[in-house]
Amino acid sequence: MAALLESDCPALELIARGKVRDLYNVDADTLLFVATDRVSAFDVVMKNGIPGKGKILTQLSVFWFRLLADVMPSHLITSNMDEMPASVQQYRDQLEGRCLLVRRLKVIQVEAIVRGYITGSGWAEYKQKGTVSDISLPAGLQECEQLAAPLFTPSTKAEIGEHDENIHPDQVKKMIGTELAEKLSQAAVNLYTKAAEYARARGIIIADTKFEFGLDEHGVLTVADEVLTPDSSRFWPADQYAPGRGQDSFDKQFLRNYLVDSGFDKKTSIELPDDVIRDTLAKYVDAYVRITGEQPTL
Ligand SMILES: N#Cc1c(N)ncnc1-c1cnn(CCN2CCOCC2)c1
Numbered sequence: 001m002a003a004l005l006e007s008d009c010p011a012l013e014l015i016a017r018g019k020v021r022d023l024y025n026v027d028a029d030t031l032l033f034v035a036t037d038r039v040s041a042f043d044v045v046m047k048n049g050i051p052g053k054g055k056i057l058t059q060l061s062v063f064w065f066r067l068l069a070d071v072m073p074s075h076l077i078t079s080n081m082d083e084m085p086a087s088v089q090q091y092r093d094q095l096e097g098r099c100l101l102v103r104r105l106k107v108i109q110v111e112a113i114v115r116g117y118i119t120g121s122g123w124a125e126y127k128q129k130g131t132v133s134d135i136s137l138p139a140g141l142q143e144c145e146q147l148a149a150p151l152f153t154p155s156t157k158a159e160i161g162e163h164d165e166n167i168h169p170d171q172v173k174k175m176i177g178t179e180l181a182e183k184l185s186q187a188a189v190n191l192y193t194k195a196a197e198y199a200r201a202r203g204i205i206i207a208d209t210k211f212e213f214g215l216d217e218h219g220v221l222t223v224a225d226e227v228l229t230p231d232s233s234r235f236w237p238a239d240q241y242a243p244g245r246g247q248d249s250f251d252k253q254f255l256r257n258y259l260v261d262s263g264f265d266k267k268t269s270i271e272l273p274d275d276v277i278r279d280t281l282a283k284y285v286d287a288y289v290r291i292t293g294e295q296p297t298l
Helices: 053-067 119-130 169-176 176-201 253-261 273-292
Strands: 014-019 021-027 028-036 076-078 099-103 112-117 147-154 206-209 213-215 221-223 233-237
Touching: 028 053, 028 213, 053 076, 053 099, 053 273, 076 206, 099 169, 112 253, 169 176, 176 213, 176 221, 176 273, 206 273, 213 233
Parallel strands: none
Antiparallel strands: 014 021, 021 028, 028 099, 076 099, 112 147, 112 206, 206 233, 213 221
């Protein structure tokens, strides 16, 4: 199976090409997310992709949208090509299994990050200031330690190529109003808490995740984008977890180890060898099977 590195849907208006996903306008009320097989590490997109990655992560997002539907509504309309408009179906060969038709929302320009463990940029800030997103935390926490409770630690939505900036939750209140900000942070924590408990019972720690939200035509807060994939979250193997050190990534450790061992400069895109592609795909399949209990459709 060849990897899809870039979608090509000339009849649809391309809105954005993110690191690994493309976003199209379909009509006044709907958009189309296309999950390519692109893979990034250390913020660099590799020259070749992981064949099947986009389909697996699309199916994982759909699983979580359905499991979490009782927590709050999502923008998902369908991932079933037969239920999509003809303007999308004409690209069936290219898009089958790797696209989501979603409702157009008024997107809230906040990266709604929830952390269950202290790591990454949160750990860096904590070591410097004893805070994460300017929220004071207890002294003496270890790297990758589980927090007493999941923490909403928002950030700005940086321009492409820039890094998001951690902001205090009060900043979100100033941006969107106190009532909506409190609804959004509670929704993010509720979604994360249910998903993290579900995944932990199946051998995967979701250490942190990023949600995007919007308002639908009735002003209802709605979860958007993708949810709880290894691209939007940190997945750790639970059986190897120990606080006090960095954790292997459930899905990208083979890739990271290869890059570090080959002297990767963390700037220049490179071609991944077949064994790294094979082993990385196997980890995406493993994560999908553990969480959903089913084999992904490739
Ligand atoms: N979701 C959603 C959504 C929606 N349901 N309605 C209206 N607009 C959006 C929307 C527009 N841009 N983004 C950022 C998505 N990026 C794209 C590239 O990849 C990274 C993420 C979201």
